[in-house]
Amino acid sequence: MPTISIRGVEMPASPIRKLAPLADAAKQRGVHVFHLNIGQPDLPTPQVAIDAIRNIDRKVLEYSPSAGYRSYREKLVGYYDKFNIKLTADDIIITSGGSEAVLFSFLACLNPGDEIIVPEPAYANYMAFAISAGAKIRTIATTIEEGFSLPKVEKFEELINERTRAILICNPNNPTGYLYTRREMNQIRDLVKKYDLFLFSDEVYREFIYTGSPYISACHLEGIEDNVVLIDSVSKRYSECGIRIGALITKNKEIRDAVMKFCQARLSPPLIGQIAAEASLDADEDYLRDTYDEYVERRKCLIDGLNRIPGVYSPIPMGAFYTVAKLPVDDSDKFCAWCLSDFEYEGQTVFMAPASGFYTTPGSGCNEVRIAYVLKKEDLTRALFVLSKALEAYPGRTE
Template sequence: MHLSERIISMPSSPMRKLAPFADAAKQQGKKIYHLNIGQPDIATPENFMLAVKNFNEKVLAYSSSQGMPQLIDAIIKYYKKYDMHFEKDEVLITNGGSEALLFTLQAIGDYNDEIIIPEPFYPNYNGFANMAGIKVIPITTKAEFGFHLPEREVIEQKITNKTRAILLSNPGNPTGVVYTKEEIMLLADIAKKHDLFIIADEVYREFVYSDSGYTSFGNIKDIEDRVIMIDSVSKRFSACGARIGAILSKNKELIAQILKFCQSRLCCPTLEQIGATELFNVSDKYFEEVINEYRKRRDVVYKGLQEIPGIICQEPKGAFYVIAKLPIEDAEDFVKWLLTDFHLDNETIMLTPAKGFYATPNSGLDEVRIAYILNEDDLKQAMHILKVALDTYPKKK
């Protein structure tokens, strides 16, 4: 039977690719510290659960294709705290940030058009672009420089008559980079000069650990008609399973066109929207406590990595990830080995090989992404296991 070129060329998830090796290790009785996937262990705010439990309608009906009005209102109120002022016809509720990204790419590009993305990047960007028939043009950033952007000339030389947008996450997944105000303004100027959209994936907005501040594309007035904000409740509220995201843009024509995609899938889940509405009403204290917790976890991991000879990484400033360059040749082989051949007192760790976060062939081969989503004690033990494993690994550089 014939299968489409679209599905054949669709990349597998690098975060889940090695799951069978982890399953086999667990069957052998090994304890695995999972640092491979961004699933927070922070408790989801109770008001989400209570809102769902208190739902007492007799019929679980369709909601609006645009999204439930009360959820849209809650999101608009949330953004006002950051001096971003959206109207009701500038917001669409989506099935997670994933659908928001897919709908956006389908709306702004035709087959064989191009988008520019700093790499390493969230690998599903590649998958969504593939589904939309759009080609990813990477801008390579380096661990040695904290994955900050290269010079303007390097970025502009990637732009062609098929370029439609610049896409980036800020704070960054998988790097933990927080782009400076100067970097944000540089991209804004490039987008304006070359008539491009900026797709701003800011789902980790709250998770910033430096004192140098955070600049959102949503606060740059003179490009507001070309900024498309991607949002999600998954990481901000530790509600990954709720699958509620959003697209926000001051470009009303764009939102009106993307609404047609929303209509084609009818609506997002009603109960999850009811719960998500209450998430946007949590207190600022919730965020303070969560950010302090992740900052402590970041410090544990970064300190542990700094104590291992041969590792190269800069301190991550946001999100809850870091990419580390290891003193090995092949990170994927190392991660498999950790699961199949290595243990320390019957414990091991699972990391994500970083090559799946690059579009440039043969990049990131000696790098791994670490998600610091475990408690401090577990992270300290995981860093100890990593140090011992690298000392033991037979294929070091």
């Protein structure tokens, strides 16, 4: 029998989804599972998007242009202008989710063997996309004790060599909720300029910043306009994960031309998704404001509740809707699996993502989990209580 590819062997399982079979089995046993593992918002999608789908009057659901519908891209220009990101429609390519935007960025900008520097912990699928492109992730460590702030420039420069081609950031960050400061963004800009690197910037959580600090996009950084590739998605801000609409944005025409070849090879981004996403731009201001206010309340509920559990620590996330929490357990992978396979309290249990899957450094994150606060406060409160009971009962508790 032929063997599968090295790429297939090396592709990591998702820490967000790999325990799903255990969660499914728990549900079949009648256990209620609180899903804290995945960033699937539970808030309603804008009604204008639902209405746009219901009122489709096409007789044929055709291919869209490979770059996405121009009407949507032109409308996005106005959206980004609200954040002082100055674009033209030609700077924007619509993709099948933010995931495809990351993958196409790598395929267009990197050769096999090229290296990307990524602060860790990092969104786990970046590793999968790098493997798909034949590139290598080199991680620079941040720690929960320091709130996941960036280390000094010298730590970056220790990793830079002749194979280094890019730095990748997620701002605000998934999985930590960290928000890069102006000083840190300028530090990254100076490195990109000094070593002539690409800067891939995943900014899908820009609506969710809780500190009052200004949002600093990679597109705001002067002097590296042609080095920047911005990754975006409608999944989080409009609760539209399932329509699979993202965007790849760059001022660099050479990158756009290369990306378009991959876009043409996959034909087109989703037609119905674009219809919904374009309509969502007409959602009233109350929609985004109410969504933001709800996440502020959920964040407080979650972080206060976590830090009241003996032995648990979580820094306060400054953006997005995740936190990484340290637990008093020997192995968070084993603990998260045990919660689903061996534990229940009054017919309930919790599903969390082991943080080890967001690190590439062996041994890192072994007692940490990522928690998404995408449940209503009543459910978060109950989930935290169930978590506290699980920690009391877990045989591998360390404190």
